[in-house]
Amino acid sequence: MIEWLVWTGLAAATLRVAAPLLLASLGETIAERGGLLNLGVQGAMLVGAFSGFMGAYFSGSLWIGLVSAMIGGILATLLFGILVINLDLDQVVSGLAINLLASGLTLYFTRLLFTGGVSPYLGDLFGPLMIPVLCEIPVLGEVLFSQTGFVYFGLISVPLIHILLTKTTFGLRLRSIGEDPVIASYLGINVAKMRYAALIAEGILAGLAGGMLTISMFNTFDPRIVAARGFVAVSIVILGRWNPWGALGGSLLFGFTEALSLRIGILFPDLSGASMNQLFALLPYLVALVALVVGGRGVRGPASLGKRMGRER
Amino acid sequence: MVPGLLTVSKNTKRSIVKAFFSVALTLAVTSAVFLINNINPVVAFIYMFQGAFGDINLLSETLIRMTPILIVSLGLAVSFRCKIWNIGAEGQLYIGAMFGTIVAIGIGGGPLSLLAALFVGAIGGLLWAAGPALMKVKLGINEVITTFLMNFVGIYLVQWMISYPFRSPDTYFPESAAIPSTSALAVILPGTRLHLGVALALMLVPAVYFILERTTFGYKVKVVGENPEAARYGGMEIGKVIFVSLVFSGLLAGLAGITEVLGIQFRVRGSLSPGYGYTGIVVALMGNNNPWGVALASLFLAAIMNGSSTLAWMMNIPMGIVDLMQGLLFIFVLASEPLVRFLERRGVLKL
Numbered sequence: 001m002i003e004w005l006v007w008t009g010l011a012a013a014t015l016r017v018a019a020p021l022l023l024a025s026l027g028e029t030i031a032e033r034g035g036l037l038n039l040g041v042q043g044a045m046l047v048g049a050f051s052g053f054m055g056a057y058f059s060g061s062l063w064i065g066l067v068s069a070m071i072g073g074i075l076a077t078l079l080f081g082i083l084v085i086n087l088d089l090d091q092v093v094s095g096l097a098i099n100l101l102a103s104g105l106t107l108y109f110t111r112l113l114f115t116g117g118v119s120p121y122l123g124d125l126f127g128p129l130m131i132p133v134l135c136e137i138p139v140l141g142e143v144l145f146s147q148t149g150f151v152y153f154g155l156i157s158v159p160l161i162h163i164l165l166t167k168t169t170f171g172l173r174l175r176s177i178g179e180d181p182v183i184a185s186y187l188g189i190n191v192a193k194m195r196y197a198a199l200i201a202e203g204i205l206a207g208l209a210g211g212m213l214t215i216s217m218f219n220t221f222d223p224r225i226v227a228a229r230g231f232v233a234v235s236i237v238i239l240g241r242w243n244p245w246g247a248l249g250g251s252l253l254f255g256f257t258e259a260l261s262l263r264i265g266i267l268f269p270d271l272s273g274a275s276m277n278q279l280f281a282l283l284p285y286l287v288a289l290v291a292l293v294v295g296g297r298g299v300r301g302p303a304s305l306g307k308r309m310g311r312e313r
Numbered sequence: 314m315v316p317g318l319l320t321v322s323k324n325t326k327r328s329i330v331k332a333f334f335s336v337a338l339t340l341a342v343t344s345a346v347f348l349i350n351n352i353n354p355v356v357a358f359i360y361m362f363q364g365a366f367g368d369i370n371l372l373s374e375t376l377i378r379m380t381p382i383l384i385v386s387l388g389l390a391v392s393f394r395c396k397i398w399n400i401g402a403e404g405q406l407y408i409g410a411m412f413g414t415i416v417a418i419g420i421g422g423g424p425l426s427l428l429a430a431l432f433v434g435a436i437g438g439l440l441w442a443a444g445p446a447l448m449k450v451k452l453g454i455n456e457v458i459t460t461f462l463m464n465f466v467g468i469y470l471v472q473w474m475i476s477y478p479f480r481s482p483d484t485y486f487p488e489s490a491a492i493p494s495t496s497a498l499a500v501i502l503p504g505t506r507l508h509l510g511v512a513l514a515l516m517l518v519p520a521v522y523f524i525l526e527r528t529t530f531g532y533k534v535k536v537v538g539e540n541p542e543a544a545r546y547g548g549m550e551i552g553k554v555i556f557v558s559l560v561f562s563g564l565l566a567g568l569a570g571i572t573e574v575l576g577i578q579f580r581v582r583g584s585l586s587p588g589y590g591y592t593g594i595v596v597a598l599m600g601n602n603n604p605w606g607v608a609l610a611s612l613f614l615a616a617i618m619n620g621s622s623t624l625a626w627m628m629n630i631p632m633g634i635v636d637l638m639q640g641l642l643f644i645f646v647l648a649s650e651p652l653v654r655f656l657e658r659r660g661v662l663k664l
Contacts, residue, residue, distance in 0.1 A: 039457060042315070055404040068613070079644075083644075083648070087647075087648060087651045088651070089647050089648075089650070089651070090647075092398050092457055093398070093647060094597070094644070094647060096398070096400060096594060097459075097640070097643040097644050097647055100591060100595065100640040100643045101640030101641065101643060101644055102640070103636055103640065104635075104636035104637035104638070104639055104640030104641070105637060105640065106631070107633040107635035108346075108631060108634055108636060108639070109633075110633070111631030111632065111633040112631050117631065141333060152323070191576050220391075226399060228461060228462060228464075228465050229467070231457075231458055231461045231462060232462070234458055235458050235462070238454075238455075238458075241450045271659070275476075275477050276473075277473075278469045278470070278476060279469070279470075279471045279475035281469045282465060282466045282469035282470060282473075285462045285463075285465040285466045285469075286466055288462050289444075289448075289459060289462050289463070289466070292448065292454050292458070292459065293448060293452060293454070296452065296454045297452040297453065298452070298453060299453070
């Protein structure tokens, strides 16, 4: 019986831990479909986590935290946009620059604002939203219908973004830019405007992904809170073949690994003991690498992904 | 007078102007941050300068700080020239430090122990880069993602090793045992902590310059980075060049890690590196992937790091200012390229 509860808990935790990865990888999917390889998604998540926490902490309202998380994420992706769209700089390096600037900014201001550089805890957090009736279903209710709003939002976004990318004019145009921005611009598509729109969408999703870490999961801010989630999200986009459903699959895989690595001691008492803690902690990253080896070989993304426009040369 | 020694190429001039703009813009934005906090930026920068170069002790501490940054970024400069973005130097550094420390302790002191530790440390970093290098060359998987993920695998692995199998029995915190004192890099300036590692790092500057500018490998690195199509038509084995340049940067990252242990820290701790692997990225780009430029850039970053501790102490400015300045510098190093191009087009700047 206890074992059963542990497995149900593991399934629920998988979804919970997968949610930030799902939101970020959906955002990255949109940007990459438009030809922008934004490694700065990691930095956008960090800024979202930071601004979400600060917004909630200083206003006392989680909803203001939510909005400021989105704004923070958008600011980070817009800065990326300036570097790669307006200045036509290398996408990979610009993404890394965003990440380093994000960690510098958040570290400095955390240390400036809080004595000892340690953020306090929020009084309140976005807890689980029980869906009436459905949450009473055994097992399924706990796993699927007793999650936070962030999880539901992520799950609902999957089909919506799929429709956006495949069934709308916006999606069609964005994908044609992703294949060849020069030809797209000959066809009268405003490449810069479309790419900025994609980056704003990514900023919202990445900001929420980061914000949910501080205002819904951990309840506090630490400059290392995002860990490698942004880069894992970029891996998920590759594994998911630049497709929202694929992003869902990949996020669940990594969510499961992370949830499992936190519970190995409970599920397999033979392996338990603190002496293995750090080894469990590295498991999700190892799984990400193995998954890339198995599922990432020879896959082809949008043709213009990561390439400069090269107007000036 | 050696001809050509004083004639500076247009490319070099551009890099100098770009570096100047990036530093100026970084200092300008940092000043704005200081002003918001009611701090006089001029006074702050003077304290920073004094903290980095104020006396012989402070200067040698800055050179000590420069050592791991310089070694790491020389390696990164090679891979970046090839347009291979190794952002896993942090993990490679930790693995190198751990491997080398185990060997130094295992052999138990003496010059052989020192040399073996340096060698094995470098090999550790190389091996940690070899996985992503193989994935890049054989499977075409973006090295940026794999090298970054390997950081987490490597650092958690080292944390586990210093917490259990290689933990020092006589300390409370997780850390490795100390290396034998006879394995340490000798102090070269009595009265300070300045150690032989600084000389090693400085000797690597002309060595890497030679590799890049005077060897076939260096030539291939440049061609693969600038024009892969030409490299392919020219019959170069692109995969091999990419593989070697990536593991070479791992090799130097590992060497940086073990040098830090043998020269200054004497054991592996969780706090061995405050992100030298990431600082190296900014330094390599700021130095335009040229070893001499990288040397100056690493001195600059080391000065900011050490100067900021004086700043923290004198003016109560948090140490995070280093990370903030580093991030700003990265953005402005990138933005200086289009800025210089713009100024040239307008005729404001003639190079």
